[in-house]
Amino acid sequence: MRYVKLPKENIYDFLERLKDYxxxxxxxxxxxxxxxxxxxxxxxxxxxxYNRTIMPPKKFFFLPREKMFxxxxxxxxxxxxxxxxxxxxxxxxxxxxxxxxxxxxTIYLDEFPDKYYKVRRExxxxxxxSCMPDEYCFCNLRETDFADDGFDLFLHELPDGYLVRxxxxxxxxIVDKSIKLFEEVTSQDICDFREFEKxxxxxxxxxEDWGSLRYLLELExxxxxxxxxxxxxxxxxxxxxxxxxxxxxxxxxxxNLDGDTGVRIRRxxxxxxxxxxxxxxxxxxxxxxxxxxMNRYLCKNSYNEKLGLSYCxxxxxxxxxxxxxxSFVKNLRTIMGLEDKSCPPEISExxxxxxxxxxxAKQ
Amino acid sequence: xxxxxxxxxxxxxxxVYDLTETEKLFLFRFENSEIAENWTFKPGQFVQxxxxxxxxxxxxxxxxPMRKGFFELCIRRIGRVTTVIHRLKPGDTVxxxxxxxxxxxxxxxxxxxxxxxxxxxxxxxxxSVFLYAMDNRWKFGNITFINTARYxxxxxxxxxxxxxxxxxEAENVKIIxxxxxxxxxKGLKGRPQQFIVEANTNPKKTAVTxxxxxxxxxxxxxxxxxxxxxxENIYVTLERRMKCGIGKCGHCNVGTSTSWKxxxxxxxxxxxxxxxxxxxxxx
Ligand SMILES: Cc1cc2nc3c(=O)[nH]c(=O)nc-3n(C[C@H](O)[C@H](O)[C@H](O)COP(=O)(O)OP(=O)(O)OC[C@H]3O[C@@H](n4cnc5c(N)ncnc54)[C@H](O)[C@@H]3O)c2cc1C
Ligand code: SF4
Ligand code: SF4
Ligand code: FES
Numbered sequence: 112m113r114y115v116k117l118p119k120e121n122i123y124d125f126l127e128r129l130k131d132y133x134x135x136x137x138x139x140x141x142x143x144x145x146x147x148x149x150x151x152x153x154x155x156x157x158x159x160x161y162n163r164t165i166m167p168p169k170k171f172f173f174l175p176r177e178k179m180f181x182x183x184x185x186x187x188x189x190x191x192x193x194x195x196x197x198x199x200x201x202x203x204x205x206x207x208x209x210x211x212x213x214x215x216x217t218i219y220l221d222e223f224p225d226k227y228y229k230v231r232r233e234x235x236x237x238x239x240x241s242c243m244p245d246e247y248c249f250c251n252l253r254e255t256d257f258a259d260d261g262f263d264l265f266l267h268e269l270p271d272g273y274l275v276r277x278x279x280x281x282x283x284x285i286v287d288k289s290i291k292l293f294e295e296v297t298s299q300d301i302c303d304f305r306e307f308e309k310x311x312x313x314x315x316x317x318x319e320d321w322g323s324l325r326y327l328l329e330l331e332x333x334x335x336x337x338x339x340x341x342x343x344x345x346x347x348x349x350x351x352x353x354x355x356x357x358x359x360x361x362x363x364x365x366x367n368l369d370g371d372t373g374v375r376i377r378r379x380x381x382x383x384x385x386x387x388x389x390x391x392x393x394x395x396x397x398x399x400x401x402x403x404x405m406n407r408y409l410c411k412n413s414y415n416e417k418l419g420l421s422y423c424x425x426x427x428x429x430x431x432x433x434x435x436x437x438s439f440v441k442n443l444r445t446i447m448g449l450e451d452k453s454c455p456p457e458i459s460e461x462x463x464x465x466x467x468x469x470x471x472a473k474q
Numbered sequence: 475x476x477x478x479x480x481x482x483x484x485x486x487x488x489x490v491y492d493l494t495e496t497e498k499l500f501l502f503r504f505e506n507s508e509i510a511e512n513w514t515f516k517p518g519q520f521v522q523x524x525x526x527x528x529x530x531x532x533x534x535x536x537x538x539p540m541r542k543g544f545f546e547l548c549i550r551r552i553g554r555v556t557t558v559i560h561r562l563k564p565g566d567t568v569x570x571x572x573x574x575x576x577x578x579x580x581x582x583x584x585x586x587x588x589x590x591x592x593x594x595x596x597x598x599x600x601x602s603v604f605l606y607a608m609d610n611r612w613k614f615g616n617i618t619f620i621n622t623a624r625y626x627x628x629x630x631x632x633x634x635x636x637x638x639x640x641x642x643e644a645e646n647v648k649i650i651x652x653x654x655x656x657x658x659x660k661g662l663k664g665r666p667q668q669f670i671v672e673a674n675t676n677p678k679k680t681a682v683t684x685x686x687x688x689x690x691x692x693x694x695x696x697x698x699x700x701x702x703x704x705x706e707n708i709y710v711t712l713e714r715r716m717k718c719g720i721g722k723c724g725h726c727n728v729g730t731s732t733s734w735k736x737x738x739x740x741x742x743x744x745x746x747x748x749x750x751x752x753x754x755x756x757x
Contacts, residue, residue, distance in 0.1 A: 179480060182526035187567035189526060191478055223479040223720040325731040332730070332753070359724030362717045366527040373527030377717075380724070387725060390715045391553040396728070410727065413734035 113277040113286075114296045117266065121292040122273070126154035126202065128289050132236055133198035136171065138164055148201060157203065159268070162245045163428050167355030168201055168208050169215055172231040176378040179227065182364070184371050192374075193230060200236040207248075207424040209239055209262055210255035211355030214424070217417045218358055236281055239265035240273075241307065244314050247427030249440055251315045255424040269303045317440075319449065325421070327446050328412055332405070336445045341404035343435045348381030350407060350429035350439075356422050359387070382406050408442070479720055482524055482569035483509060487562050488544065494628050496551050497595070498560055499536075503544045505567070514539050516577030517602035518683075518711055518743045522719045523547065524569040529555040532716040532738070535573060536598040538605035548598040548630065574719040575742045578603055578683060578709060586707070587615040587675035591666045591694060593622045593654075593686025597630040599711050599742075600685050611645060615680075618648040618673035622666045622686075625656040648674045666690065667697035677702035684710045691756050695746065708746040712737050712755065728754045 117125055129135050134150055137157040141147045146161040148168060180189040204212075212232075219228040239262040250256040258265060263282035266273040274296060277283055286293060351357040361380040366373040380387060383403050388396035397403045411423040423439075430439045444450045489501040504510040515535055524530040537546035551560045562568065580603070588607050592600045600619075607614050623629040635649050642649055650669045652662035662669075666686070673680075682703055684694055691710060698708060714726035714737040721739035729735045733752040735744075749755050 180482075184527040187484060187526055187569060189482055189569065191481070193478075218722060221721065223722070224477075225722055226478040226480075328731045329753070357724075358722070360717065360722070361725075362530065362723070364524075364527050364529045375530075377723075382724070388715055390713070391556070396714055409729065409731045410724075410734065412731040413729070414732070 113283065115275045115277065115286055115293040116269070116272055116296045116300055117275050117293055118272040120272075123154050125289060125292050126157060128292070129200045129202060129236075129238070129285070131288075132200050132285065133234070135200045135202060137202040141165070148203075159203070159240065160243070161203075162242065162248065163205075163426055163431060165353060165428075165432065167211060167353060167426070167428065168204055169211065169355055169358070171199070171201055171235055172212070172228050173215065173219065173358060173360075173379075174227075174231075176376060177227060178374050178376050179362070180375040182373045182375065184366065184373055189375075191226075193227060196230045196234045198234045198236065200238065202238045203240045204237060204262070205242045205250075205426075206239065206258040207250040207253070207255045207426045208355050209237065209258040210250075210253075210418075210420065210424045211426070212237070213261045213418060214356045214415055214420065214422060215358055217415055236285075237262045241265075241267040241311070243311055244316070245427075246316050247431050247440075248315065248425060249317060249427065250425035251312070252317060252319065252321045253421060253423060253425035255420065256311075256315075267304055268307060269300055274300055274304050317444075321443075321447065324443060324447055325412055325414060327448075328409060328443075331446050334446060336442055337401055337405055340437055340442055341399075341401040343437055344383070344400060344404050345435050346383045346385075346400055346403070347434060348383045349432050349434065351381035351383060352379060353428040353432045354411070355424060355426055355428070356411070357381075361386075382410070408439075411439075412443070480571065480718070482571050484567050485570045487564050487566045487568070489564055490562065493548065493630055497548055497630060498551075499546055499548050500559075500562065501544055501546050502568070502570070504570070510543055512542075513545075514542070515545070515573035517580055517606045518577035518599055519573035519575045520599075520719070520742065521545075521547070521570050521572035522574065522716075523559070524571075525555055525558045526569060528558050530717075531555045531559075532574075532719055534599035534602070534711070534742075536601045538602060538609050540606060540609035548595075548601070550595055572719065574738060576740065578711075578743050580606060583681040584613045585615065585679075587680040588617045589670070589673050589675045589680050589682045589703070590617070590619045591670070591682065591684045591686070592620065592630075593666055593690055594624070594628070595630070596685030596687075596711075597621055597623075600683055601631055603683055608642075608647070615676070616646045616648070616674040618650065618675050620650045620652070620666050620669045620673070622652045622654060624654050626653050626659040626661070627656075629653065646674060648672075665693070667694045670694075670697050670701055670703075678704065680704075680707060682708045684708065688756055691749075705746040709743055710746075710749065710756075711742045712744060713742065714738075728752070730754065 136148045137151045138146050138161050139149045139156050140158050146164045148164050178192045182189045219225040262278045265276040359380040360377045362377045364375050412421050484505040485502040491499040493499050520532050520534045522530050523533050533547045535545050536548045551557050590600050604619050639649050652664050653659045654665050716726045716738050717723035719738045721736045726737035729752045
């Protein structure tokens, strides 16, 4: 990997130059408590120290709502409606969000690549930045706290600038075109980088092994936590909207007023809504709030085989933005017996764990 | 091939048959003749059928892949899109993409007996398996098709199966058609599992396919296993809400943290052991 240093006094020049590659999006403060990726004109407004944006960067590639087709109804014809996507730059992603995009890629760029996602992914330049965790962060437990790839450039904060890792040919080009802004990395920079990483590692709230989580979640499907916590859930879907790896979408055909044309649109969906598992004849595969609540926990903690990671990257958004104050981490730690050490928990009756399956079951 | 996985192909309705009060059989042909002749699928796969401006629905292909140039869909009128589909007439055009899903591993079944157990709309995907086996009769041993519904007038493909009964019998193909609730029905009465004992198949070397409402599976499995049918040879085909058919929209996902499945991509056909290891697949 190639490493260069961006001295502090050159950062705004560098950001200004990024606009040569397309529209520049970066984290900005949008209210007292919230940050979001927005198009920036004045690079001085960019926030270098934020913990999480309200909307995850998936929004640049998998649009909250987008038109897929236009129909001519009487002719039974349709036209693809993929707009001409111009190159753009997203500056300031944290490692967890970069991992989240890699997870999105495993879904949207698999053997049936989703064209709408792909054209944007190909045009998006990704520039990462280092971060200091707050009490909501647990990317260290998800092993998504340090991105090895998935970025064009990655900036690590130093006392007097940034140590920059160059990840792709585009990254090299960006550096080379502004080479006057950069310097060679010095021995002192390496010490500072090491110091930063050490401090960061120590700042995480939890240092523990979650290796058994997947199995315990499955074995503890009757744990009282599920009833207690799903009872508090408002089913608003904020956890899905803000999650950088939630990728469920709903599709709708909408006829126009002329009656002969129409559009097919898709928009983000949430598994916490009743409609997610509803089929014709009013049958619902996830009829209760508890079953939908549990679904998110199981989905996010299932195993992405291509990356060897869970679908949750530990960004903390679903807890931070939950209006009911439900803590994802606390609930997972409860299941792992890390919150309350008594085992088994108080149970009213023993519920069969289904290991006997069907034939030969001791009924 | 389009680079857009949601791309649609025009298909023309050639014929429409009324099967029951709520189900019709549609015969389609792709308008592009090259696609029409070369398009193929495996029994158990499905297509996504679009009525432009109304919506898109997943429907199992119920014809045999051996009969090229057309395909058949058996569709129940139950909601918005299917109601509009039921108004289609020969000559009308719809938009189709697919085939999707894994389908049944019919190639692995060569030399085995075949037991098909269907209830209600489950007959549609299993008819494809049955017709495929009839078209490749030499590849299979004995065959039994147990076709059931609640009422006689709901039995799908009743007439078609009755019409070939005698001929089939001579070829070691047994057809059992039964109803579960119809008191007036003159023919057989009883649940599908009651007829497993009458099948002409050898439990030790039989591929079993089951499709019907979820609540019937437990009893069918227990009966099969009690009669010595091998769990590893039992297959089911399942249904969920679907919006994409290609593992993206997330609606058909089911499972737990160690076994997360997309019905559209990992299924809709699942083996018995998938079911046992994936809570939620059946219930
Ligand atoms: C793999 C598979 C194979 C199927 N094969 C057949 C078949 O051979 N014949 C048949 O009649 N039906 C079949 N179905 C069910 C059929 O897809 C639904 O009956 C149909 O989607 C209902 O649409 P609707 O608009 O009429 O109903 P509405 O209730 O108005 O549904 C609105 C929308 O919800 C979705 N939806 C509703 N029910 C289902 C469902 N059961 N499965 C998936 N999506 C649903 C659809 O996108 C639909 O457009 C199959 C479903 C699946 C998943
Ligand atoms: S589940 Fe929660 S913590 Fe995990 S990636 Fe999604 S929003 Fe972040
Ligand atoms: S099923 Fe739920 S948790 Fe999983 S990706 Fe979809 S919205 Fe997110
Ligand atoms: S139907 Fe969209 S993921 Fe299966």
